[in-house]
Amino acid sequence: MQILNTVSDLRAVLNVWRMAGDSIAFVPTMGNLHAGHIDLVNKAKACADRVVVSIFVNPTQFGVGEDYASYPRTEYADQDKLLAVGTDVLFLPTVTEIYCLDAAAMVTVSGISEQYCGAFRPGHFSGVATVVCKLFNIVQPNKALFGLKDFQQLIVIKTMVRDLNIPVEIISVETVREVSGLALSSRNGYLTDLEKQVAPELYRILCFAKALVLEGKLSITEIEQQAVKKLDSYGFKTDYLSICRIRDLNPASSEDIELVILAAVKLGKTRLIDNICFSKIL
Ligand code: PAF
Secondary structure, eight states: OEEEOSHHHHHHHHHHHHHTTOOEEEEEEOSOOOHHHHHHHHHHHHHSSEEEEEEOOOGGGSOTTSSTTTSOOOHHHHHHHHHHTTOSEEEOOOHHHHSOTTOOOOOOOTTGGGSTHHHHSTTHHHHHHHHHHHHHHHHOOSEEEEETTSHHHHHHHHHHHHHTTOOOEEEEEOOOBOTTSOBOOGGGGGSOHHHHHHTTHHHHHHHHHHHHHHHTOSOHHHHHHHHHHHHHHTTOEEEEEEEEETTTOOBOOTTOOEEEEEEEEEETTEEEEEEEEEESOO
16 A cells, blocks of 8 residues: 655556556545445445545534544554555645645535534535545546445535536445444544443434334424434434435425435534435335
8 A cells, every 4th residue: 555645646646547547436534444434445446446545634624613633633543454455545645735825715515515514514514525626636536435424425525526527426335333323433432431322322313213204193393303302311412303305405395205314413522423314115
């Protein structure tokens, strides 16, 4: 595995691969890699000749008072994991390699970026879209892989790729969960032992809400209220729990068939997000 820190070094390697006709799959990450990331890399290996993984804790997607400074940086352990799984190149740029001091351009995917997590983290999705757009321009991959856990992020990125004609295929990959049901996340490391026991309830409550939707007795609003009540009873502070239609993440109506329930909660100091996608046609 080559570890490259500059855009020019990376481009030199990518050019050689392209000249040889190799296809490239790309997995952007912020590091602190867990089994969910490794699953993305394995899937990337299965769908292209070469795999590039980036580790870059992107400052522009963190708001004031968020965890940019304390975000877990575990570069050496991450390198070992990526080497073991057969990554071709790890791109590990500095902040100044990615953002020049007088950077003026940002990418904004309006509408969807202001809802749900965007309403609680203003500017977050603009930071995500900007860095992902820049990384796509740097790597110019054939395919890029993202986890379904960050469902809204996935929709923002898909919309950006469509609207800006970026020639990359976006592949979404199932959320990897602990046996308890807790979705793997780099931020799970912030949870105390006690919180770790409670955290899996989030996914259980999403499953409960899905079951109520499929049962068809209660309205969407009543189901959302019942789910939030359950979250409250476990000590979660709910930012939102919303039953949405998959295609555009607008609030679902009773006629919609393909649905996703999105949730973001705080447990102590940790913000957790999760979702469940399903169809009303079994
Ligand atoms: O999902 C993440 O880890 C980040 O938001 C991403 C896509 C790597 C952009 O910084």
